[in-house]
Amino acid sequence: MKSQNKLAGLGLLTAISASLCCITPVLALLAGTSGIASTFSWLDPLRPYLIGLTVLVLGFAWYQKLKPQKQIDCDCDTTEKAPFLQTKNFLVIVTVFAGLMLAFPTYASVFFPKSENKTVVTDQSKIQTAEFKINGMTCSGCEEHVNQEVNKLTGIIHTTVSYETGNAIIEFDQTQTEIEEIEKAIEKTGYSVTDKKEIK
Numbered sequence: 001m002k003s004q005n006k007l008a009g010l011g012l013l014t015a016i017s018a019s020l021c022c023i024t025p026v027l028a029l030l031a032g033t034s035g036i037a038s039t040f041s042w043l044d045p046l047r048p049y050l051i052g053l054t055v056l057v058l059g060f061a062w063y064q065k066l067k068p069q070k071q072i073d074c075d076c077d078t079t080e081k082a083p084f085l086q087t088k089n090f091l092v093i094v095t096v097f098a099g100l101m102l103a104f105p106t107y108a109s110v111f112f113p114k115s116e117n118k119t120v121v122t123d124q125s126k127i128q129t130a131e132f133k134i135n136g137m138t139c140s141g142c143e144e145h146v147n148q149e150v151n152k153l154t155g156i157i158h159t160t161v162s163y164e165t166g167n168a169i170i171e172f173d174q175t176q177t178e179i180e181e182i183e184k185a186i187e188k189t190g191y192s193v194t195d196k197k198e199i200k
Contacts, residue, residue, distance in 0.1 A: 005085050051102055123175075127172070135166065179196060
């Protein structure tokens with residue numbers, strides 16, 4: 001029974017570890033410490049292995065729980081109720097929570113408030129677009145984190161951030177902000193700008 005508890009705990013730990021790179025930006029937003037957002041981005045390449053390990057460990061825990069128990073011939077009283085941590089209900093809760101943690105990168109962006117661009121540009125010649133190559137983003141939560149920081153600046157008209165392509169395309173009013181300020185805002189999240197260029 002104790003081994004089943006250890007397996008459930010290990011499954012939960014690996015599930016959380018698999019999504020830690022995407023949980024951290026949400027925690028950073030809630031705590032107001034945006035610089036720690038990319039702390040666990042190094043775990044992203046290990047994610048497939050951690051997911052596999054989670055499935056394996058929880059699968060084995062379920063096998064242990066569901067396999068027929070050996071019958072012992074004795075006259076002893078075996079009607080003692082098992083503690084909650086050794087029940088199927090507990091294993092169901094752990095499995096559901098592990099599933100939610102593994103799927104976290106797909107819904108991480110819902111935890112970020114939608115940012116609105118309030119800049120109104122009257123002179124179109126003052127609009128500038130720049131592309132920033134960003135290292136360390138691993139999920140939609142990372143995209144939203146960068147979006148949040150950049151949109152705190154005045155003069156931002158439109159932002160498109162993609163963790164898949166590892167870049168951000170920012171449209172802004174160059175009379176109100178500049179490329180260097182946008183770069184600082186991105187790096188404030190903990191991700192690093194590896195390259196930047198004007199598009200127009």
